[in-house]
Each structure stands twice: as structure tokens, then as C-alpha cells.
Amino acid sequence: MPDFQRVLVTGGAGLIGSSLVEHLVDQGCDVVVVDDFSRGRAENLAAVSDHIEVREGDLEDPGFTSQALGDPVDAVYHLASRAFGVAYSQGRHVSILHHNEAITHNLLTSLAKQPPQWLMVTSSSCVYPDDGPDIIPEMPLFTREPEAVNWGYGWAKRLLELKSELFARETDTSLTIARPFNIFGERYRWAGNFSQAIPMLVKRVMDGEDPVIVWGSGGQRRSYIHARDCARMMHALVAAGCDDGAVNLGTEKTVSMLDLVARIAQAAARDPKIETDPSKPEGRFTKSAEMTRFEGLVPDFDA
Ligand SMILES: NC(=O)c1ccc[n+]([C@@H]2O[C@H](COP(=O)([O-])OP(=O)(O)OC[C@H]3O[C@@H](n4cnc5c(N)ncnc54)[C@H](O)[C@@H]3O)[C@@H](O)[C@H]2O)c1
Numbered sequence: 001m002p003d004f005q006r007v008l009v010t011g012g013a014g015l016i017g018s019s020l021v022e023h024l025v026d027q028g029c030d031v032v033v034v035d036d037f038s039r040g041r042a043e044n045l046a047a048v049s050d051h052i053e054v055r056e057g058d059l060e061d062p063g064f065t066s067q068a069l070g071d072p073v074d075a076v077y078h079l080a081s082r083a084f085g086v087a088y089s090q091g092r093h094v095s096i097l098h099h100n101e102a103i104t105h106n107l108l109t110s111l112a113k114q115p116p117q118w119l120m121v122t123s124s125s126c127v128y129p130d131d132g133p134d135i136i137p138e139m140p141l142f143t144r145e146p147e148a149v150n151w152g153y154g155w156a157k158r159l160l161e162l163k164s165e166l167f168a169r170e171t172d173t174s175l176t177i178a179r180p181f182n183i184f185g186e187r188y189r190w191a192g193n194f195s196q197a198i199p200m201l202v203k204r205v206m207d208g209e210d211p212v213i214v215w216g217s218g219g220q221r222r223s224y225i226h227a228r229d230c231a232r233m234m235h236a237l238v239a240a241g242c243d244d245g246a247v248n249l250g251t252e253k254t255v256s257m258l259d260l261v262a263r264i265a266q267a268a269a270r271d272p273k274i275e276t277d278p279s280k281p282e283g284r285f286t287k288s289a290e291m292t293r294f295e296g297l298v299p300d301f302d303a
Contacts, residue, residue: 004029004074004075004117004118005029005030005074006029006030006032006072006073006074006075007024007029007030007031007032007073007074007075007076007077008031008032008033008034008069008073008075008076008077008116009021009024009031009032009033009034009076009077009079010034010035010059010076010077010078010079010080010107011034011035011040011078011079011080011081011122012031012033012034012035012040012045012052012054012077012079013033013035013037013040013041013042013044013045013054014035014039014040014044014079014080014187014189015039015044015183015185015187015188015189015227016079016122016180016183016185016227016230016231016234017033017035017040017077017079017080017231018040018041018044018045018187019185019187019227019228019230019231019232020077020079020231020234020235021033021045021048021052022045022047022048022231023231023232023235024077024235025048025051025052027235030053031048031051031052031053032052032053032054032055032073033045033052033053033054033055034055034057034059034068034069034080035054035055035056035080036056036057036058036059036080037056038058038082039189039191040189041187041189042054044187055068059080059102059103059106059107060099060102060103060106061106062106062109062110065106065107065109065110066106066109066110066113068110069107069110069111069114070110070113070114071114072114072116073116074116074117074118075116075117075118075119075120075238076111076116076118076119076120077120077122077234077238078107078119078120078121078122079122080103081100081103081122081156082096082099082100082103083096083124083153084191084194084195084196085191085194085195085196085197085200086149086150086197086215086281086283087193087194088191088193088194089149089150089151089152089153090149090281092152093151093152093153093155094152095152096152096153096156097152097153097155097156099156100153100156100157100160101156101159104156104159104160104163104164105163108163108164108167111167111171111173112167112170112171115167115171115172115173116173117173117174118173118174118175118176118238118243119164119167119168119173119174119175119176120175120176120177120178120234120237120238121160121161121164121175121176121177121178122178122180122234123157123158123160123161123177123178123179123180123246124150124153124154124157124179124180125147125179125180125181125182125248125250125287125289126146126147126150126153126154126157127141127146127147127154127157127158127161127179128146128147128154129143129144129145129146129147130145130147130148130283130284131144131284133290134221134285134286134287134288135252135286135288135289135290136248136287136288136289136290137248137290137292137293138179138245138246138247138248138290138293141158141161141162142158142162146158147283147284148283149281149283150283161177161246164177165177168243174241174243175243176234176237176238176242176243176247177245177246177247178233178234178237178246178247178249179246179247179248179249180225180230180249180250181222181223181224181225181248181249181250181251181287181288181289182196182197182222182223182224182225182250182287183224183225183226183227183230184196184198184199184224184225184226184227185226185227185228187227188227190203197222197257197260198224198260198264201214201257201260201261201264202264202268205261205264205265205268205270205272206268206270208270208272209272210272210273211272211273211274211275212261212265212272212273212274212275213275213276213277214257214258214261214274214275214276214277215257215276215277215280215281215282216257216276216277216278216280216281216282216283217276217278217282218256218257218258218261218274218276218282219256219257219258219285220256220257220282220283220284220285220286221254221255221256221257221285221286221287221288222254222255222257222260222287223250223251223252223253223254223255223287223288223289224251224255225249225250225251229303230249232301233249233294233298233301234249236298236301237294237297237298240297240298242297242298247293247294247297248289248290248291248293248294249289249294250288250289250291251288251289251291252288252289252290252291253288254286254287254288257282258274258276261274262274
């Protein structure tokens with residue numbers, strides 16, 4: 001297992017990043033968090049605030065990025081990205097691509113001056129095309145278009161993967177590429193109508209909406225894991241020395257959107273009618289993670 005003392009986490013105040021920071025502090029690392037707090041929150045890091053250094057600023061700003069990443073670290077976990085729910089992504093593909101591309105460009109340009117031993121970058125299952133298998137293996141990219149409802153975001157993640165691969169080869173840096181599927185957690189920051197599916201549905205149920213409207217047919221199926229597990233899986237991949245291509249992070253188990261709302265309603269002791277709006281996009285019908293690769297790399301992972 002690589003032995004890192006000083007670790008930098010971009011997006012470390014966010015949903016997944018804050019759990020990763022806690023986990024790294026637990027492992028005895030000195031952690032530097034870089035975040036603009038556009039989506040992350042200081043309270044997510046309250047439990048470890050005495051053990052970390054926070055550098056607040058926007059990674060789309062080259063000056064800030066070069067300063068924030070200016071001193072040597074052993075490993076960089078890159079999670080910062082501009083991402084919202086499908087209602088936001090629609091019609092904003094180009095701006096999402098531009099924002100995320102700027103972050104990638106600034107990050108890699110700055111790291112090139114002083115490459116870390118290890119770089120972990122966070123891609124996404126949105127890199128996969130809509131017409132692939134239901135249980136998605138780590139398919140090669142650039143053959144078809146990424147997921148249509150997240151087209152700009154999917155391309156941004158594809159480019160992040162490609163550029164990071166080239167960077168790693170040129171600078172002799174070890175590279176882990178994580179492709180998380182759908183992640184949820186109580187630290188998700190509410191983004192109004194642009195929120196992701198679980199927080200959106202929880203809010204509708206808790207607001208007493210009746211009926212609760214589910215986008216699309218409602219039969220579409222997603223696989224969810226908690227942000228804490230995703231963070232542990234990211235760290236486990238690096239600890240296992242995985243530096244040979246992308247790895248899915250998720251589960252093969254899926255739940256339909258209609259079932260998901262029913263479970264949320266049951267947990268909240270509410271009983272709303274549940275209806276669908278087929279005029280709204282639902283994305284690919286089934287999105288489930290083929291996990292053989294992760295299981296082979298980290299056979300003793302405590303799920
Ligand atoms: N949540 C999911 O379902 C999911 C699925 C696949 C991939 N991902 C990826 O995982 C990573 C973490 O996602 P998350 O769910 O924790 O989201 P998040 O929005 O909670 O975390 C992203 C963090 O990055 C910060 N950030 C955003 N833009 C920044 C910028 N320009 N400069 C500095 N900081 C910036 C935000 O403030 C936030 O703390 C992202 O790269 C995301 O694309 C998430």
C-alpha cells in the first residue's frame with residue numbers, strides 16, 4: 001500500500017469529499033482541503049476541523065489554483081466539480097463542459113509543476129452511453145456519446161479521464177480513476193429544482209405534496225450507494241495501488257424510481273399518491289454498476 005502523509009483533496013467540503021477527508025484523517029494523513037464552498041459546507045468538516053488545512057477559492061481561477069496547489073503533497077484526490085440534477089443539466093451542457101474543463105485544465109497545469117506521487121480523479125457513470133448493457137462494465141470511452149441527459153457533464157468527465165491519463169504518463173504519476181454511479185447522503189446540499197433525485201423526492205414527500213410526481217415512466221432503475229461508502233471505496237482503490245484504468249464505484253442492485261418514492265414515503269410515515277410525468281426525461285432505463293473489477297482489486301472491502 002502506498003504510504004502517504006500529506007494529501008490534498010479538492011472538493012473536500014462536499015457530499016463525498018467530506019467523508020473522504022474524515023477517512024483520510026482517521027488513517028493519520030495530514031489533509032489539505034481545497035474548496036470554494038459553492039456546494040460544500042464548513043459543517044461537513046466540523047468533526048475534523050482541528051486536523052485539516054482549508055484553502056478556500058475557485059479552481060476555475062488559474063491564479064488561485066496555482067497558489068492552492070503550490071506546495072508539494074504526496075497524493076491528490078480530485079473531487080471538485082460543478083454538478084447538479086438533470087433539471088439543471090438540460091440545456092446547459094456547454095456551460096457545464098466549460099466549467100469542468102476549466103477546473104481540469106487549471107488542476108493539471110498546476111500539478112505539472114510539482115507532480116504528486118499519486119492522483120485520484122473522480123469521473124462518473126455519466127461517461128457511459130445510453131444504449132449499453134443494463135449492468136455496465138468499465139467500457140472504453142469515445143466510441144459513442146455519453147449519457148444524453150448529462151451530455152456536457154459526461155464529456156467533461158471523459159476529457160478529465162483522458163487528460164489525467166496523459167498527465168500521469170508524462171509525469172510518471174500513478175493514477176486512479178473512479179467512476180461513481182448514483183451517490184446519496186445527508187450532507188447533500190439542497191439546490192432547489194436543480195437537486196438530484198433522492199433529495200428532490202424526499203423534499204416532495206416531506207412537503208406533503210400529493211400526488212408526488214415522478215419524472216418519466218417511474219420504472220427507470222438506479223443503483224445507489226451512500227457517500228461514506230463511496231469515499232471509503234475511493235481510498236481503498238488507492239490503497240490497493242490501483243493505477244491501471246477506470247473502476248466503477250456502485251452496486252449491481254437497483255431500485256425503480258416509483259419504488260424509491262414508496263420507500264421514502266414509508267420511512268416518513270406519509271401516504272401520498274405517486275404519479276408519473278412521462279413528458280419529463282428519465283435518462284437510460286436501467287443503470288447498474290458491474291463491480292467485478294473493484295471486487296478483484298479490493299477483495300476484502302468491508303461493504
Ligand atoms: N453525487 C453523485 O451522485 C456523483 C456521481 C458520480 C460522480 N460524482 C462526482 O463526485 C465528485 C464529488 O461529488 P459530490 O456528490 O460530493 O458533489 P458536491 O457538489 O457535494 O461536491 C463537490 C465539491 O466541489 C466544490 N467545488 C465545486 N466547484 C468548485 C470550484 N470551481 N472550485 C473549488 N471547489 C469547487 C463544491 O463546493 C463541493 O464541495 C464530483 O466530481 C462529482 O462529479 C458524483
